[in-house]
Amino acid sequence: MSQHQTPPKDLPEAPSTALTPAGITRRGFLKGAGITAAGTALIEGVQVFQREAVAAAPQNVKEFGPEPFPVTLQINGKAHALQIEPRTTLAEALRIQLNMTGTKVSCDRGVCSSCTVWLDKMPVNSCMTLAIDAVGHHVTTIEGISAADEMHPVQAAFVRHDALQCGFCTPGMVMSCAALLEKNPHPTEADVRYAVSGNLCRCGTYPKVFAATLDAAGQLASKA
Amino acid sequence: MNSFALADCSTVEAALSQLKDGAVVKAGGVDLLDRMKNGTDTPARLVNIRNIAALRGIHPTDQGLTIGALTTLAEVADDPTIRSQYTLLADACGHAATPHIRNMATLGGNLLQQLQCWYYRSADFQCLRKGKDICFAFSGLNQYHAIMDYGGCPSVAPSSGAVALLALDASVELTSAARGKRTVAIKDFYVQPDANPHRFHVMADDELLTAIHIPKLAPGTRSAYQKYGEKESHDWAIADAGILLEMDGNICRRAVVAMGAASPVVRRSHEAEAVLTGKPITPETARAAGKASMTNAMPLSMNGYKVQLFPVAIYRTVLLAAGQMDRDPSAAG
Numbered sequence: 001m002s003q004h005q006t007p008p009k010d011l012p013e014a015p016s017t018a019l020t021p022a023g024i025t026r027r028g029f030l031k032g033a034g035i036t037a038a039g040t041a042l043i044e045g046v047q048v049f050q051r052e053a054v055a056a057a058p059q060n061v062k063e064f065g066p067e068p069f070p071v072t073l074q075i076n077g078k079a080h081a082l083q084i085e086p087r088t089t090l091a092e093a094l095r096i097q098l099n100m101t102g103t104k105v106s107c108d109r110g111v112c113s114s115c116t117v118w119l120d121k122m123p124v125n126s127c128m129t130l131a132i133d134a135v136g137h138h139v140t141t142i143e144g145i146s147a148a149d150e151m152h153p154v155q156a157a158f159v160r161h162d163a164l165q166c167g168f169c170t171p172g173m174v175m176s177c178a179a180l181l182e183k184n185p186h187p188t189e190a191d192v193r194y195a196v197s198g199n200l201c202r203c204g205t206y207p208k209v210f211a212a213t214l215d216a217a218g219q220l221a222s223k224a
Numbered sequence: 225m226n227s228f229a230l231a232d233c234s235t236v237e238a239a240l241s242q243l244k245d246g247a248v249v250k251a252g253g254v255d256l257l258d259r260m261k262n263g264t265d266t267p268a269r270l271v272n273i274r275n276i277a278a279l280r281g282i283h284p285t286d287q288g289l290t291i292g293a294l295t296t297l298a299e300v301a302d303d304p305t306i307r308s309q310y311t312l313l314a315d316a317c318g319h320a321a322t323p324h325i326r327n328m329a330t331l332g333g334n335l336l337q338q339l340q341c342w343y344y345r346s347a348d349f350q351c352l353r354k355g356k357d358i359c360f361a362f363s364g365l366n367q368y369h370a371i372m373d374y375g376g377c378p379s380v381a382p383s384s385g386a387v388a389l390l391a392l393d394a395s396v397e398l399t400s401a402a403r404g405k406r407t408v409a410i411k412d413f414y415v416q417p418d419a420n421p422h423r424f425h426v427m428a429d430d431e432l433l434t435a436i437h438i439p440k441l442a443p444g445t446r447s448a449y450q451k452y453g454e455k456e457s458h459d460w461a462i463a464d465a466g467i468l469l470e471m472d473g474n475i476c477r478r479a480v481v482a483m484g485a486a487s488p489v490v491r492r493s494h495e496a497e498a499v500l501t502g503k504p505i506t507p508e509t510a511r512a513a514g515k516a517s518m519t520n521a522m523p524l525s526m527n528g529y530k531v532q533l534f535p536v537a538i539y540r541t542v543l544l545a546a547g548q549m550d551r552d553p554s555a556a557g
């Protein structure tokens with residue numbers, strides 16, 4: 001956790017509302033309904049009708065929530081229909097609603113990057129991204145970077161170099177390193193350090209992460 | 225997080241039409257969602273401006289440079305023109321927060337982010353800034369708080385971008401449906417806590433911050449920003465320095481020394497600037513400027529270390545700007 005955000009030790013903890021959006025209880029009922037864009041428009045129409053205050057919503061404004069509404073998220077090349085609320089984070093949608101628990105949540109505040117996913121190949125923190133902001137983008141998670149049963153070169157290099165201990169930061173670390181190689185196939189160690197400078201590893205695996213990523217870059221280069 | 229409705233807007237006009245009845249703007253969401261997760265902010269309705277394409281981008285103009293409010297910190301930091309000409313802004317945006325946050329955080333949101341004081345960020349503490357008449361930091365835990373100009377609230381200015389933009393004499397463009405556009409200089413944008421503890425800046429509730437304007441620089445201008453933190457990344461500055469030097473050969477014609485983590489509002493040290501103006505930049509003048517910057521320091525019970533750290537930050541950053549020293553490997557980011 002961030003120094004500035006850790007409440008002083010002798011203070012009561014702030015109540016945590018994270019990871020328990022009310023809509024989740026309804027997911028069993030709504031899961032698999034397969035509602036897509038047309039369904040969204042229909043339900044939005046109903047909601048606008050229900051709330052007179054926004055009945056005159058002008059063009060170029062789309063109203064959502066607060067009730068759950070259906071969206072389609074493109075994740076790892078597949079379309080997933082699900083129900084979200086405006087407050088549902090991308091991390092919650094992935095982990096709780098889609099059961100894709102490879103993406104980890106540690107701080108839930110943007111500090112540690114263990115929840116790193118790609119939005120159109122750009123690494124972001126899924127805990128600070130609303131799921132609705134992922135609509136229309138390609139989301140890639142740790143489950144999606146490997147092809148079938150074959151590990152991504154960065155994953156394979158992490159195994160060879162023993163670049164993990166408890167493993168909790170590892171999915172985020174791999175996503176950051178793999179994103180770096182997408183952008184810069186020939187990084188220096190300084191580039192790797194910079195790319196993972198937001199990934200907190202309390203086990204201290206950094207030297208092995210640097211070595212593994214440089215090794216993976218070499219492997220990719222020799223294949224290309 | 226509380227439950228809320230969200231109005232997703234694709235144009236500035238659409239977003240302006242939604243700024244009423246307590247609706248709150250969301251850009252990247254990094255600062256706002258943090259406050260909502262903490263329970264200090266519970267808006268019933270968000271106006272999502274993240275998808276307004278017209279507010280994104282970096283455009284050279286006759287007067288200098290215009291940056292759309294939704295341009296991300298990463299885009300600012302990577303822009304070749306900003307890197308070469310407005311180096312301290314690229315430095316500030318490239319060393320704020322973490323790489324992934326910089327991919328999400330917008331420059332407008334960076335300037336408008338609220339205080340990081342941990343009492344302020346906790347729903348359990350109602351202080352001066354939340355309408356009560358008490359500050360918990362003076363007698364409580366204040367190691368990251370202000371050392372000067374703090375009046376009744378020693379929380380520090382959190383925005384790295386604002387330090388750079390203050391040094392660059394930049395201004396923000398504010399737009400409302402009722403009154404159109406107005407431009408406010410960064411030096412006049414933020415409100416001192418003693419002037420009004422309930423306002424951080426002069427932007428009205430029905431206004432959007434639409435752009436940042438930076439004037440052309442005088443020939444011979446060199447600049448740099450460095451941030452010192454407790455950790456390499458992950459965190460706000462404990463000391464920082466934004467330095468701009470207008471050089472005439474070896475002599476510094478005009479110097480700007482800007483600081484963020486010293487006071488509640490980004491400030492310039494006129495004492496440090498006076499030391500550098502009209503003199504050559506040398507390790508001696510840079511060190512004297514750092515020392516002068518602490519003339520008015522009044523540290524709290526736990527942050528005396530900042531009075532040692534700021535002069536070092538200013539000394540090293542003056543020399544970095546002048547091209548006489550490399551970037552400090554112990555600076556954060």
Ligand SMILES: Cc1cc2nc3c(=O)[nH]c(=O)nc-3n(C[C@H](O)[C@H](O)[C@H](O)COP(=O)(O)OP(=O)(O)OC[C@H]3O[C@@H](n4cnc5c(N)ncnc54)[C@H](O)[C@@H]3O)c2cc1C
Nearest residue numbers: 110251252253254255256320321329330333334336384433
């Ligand atoms: C781990 C961590 C470390 C950090 N370290 C630093 C650091 O070192 N330096 C630094 O400067 N910052 C730092 N930050 C803060 C980060 O840079 C800001 O939270 C971010 O820039 C906010 O931008 P945003 O677009 O996400 O804003 P949002 O959260 O969307 O908005 C912030 C506020 O501004 C309002 N707003 C936003 N845009 C507009 C607009 N165009 N018009 C009107 N109102 C608007 C919103 O209503 C909200 O109140 C750090 C953050 C994290 C999580």
Ligand code: SF4
Nearest residue numbers: 341344351359377379
């Ligand atoms: S420093 Fe400012 S924000 Fe923090 S408790 Fe005191 S008055 Fe509140």
Ligand code: FES
Nearest residue numbers: 106108113115127
């Ligand atoms: S869980 Fe730490 S950044 Fe998202």
Ligand code: FES
Nearest residue numbers: 165166167201203
């Ligand atoms: S391996 Fe344990 S946190 Fe990184």
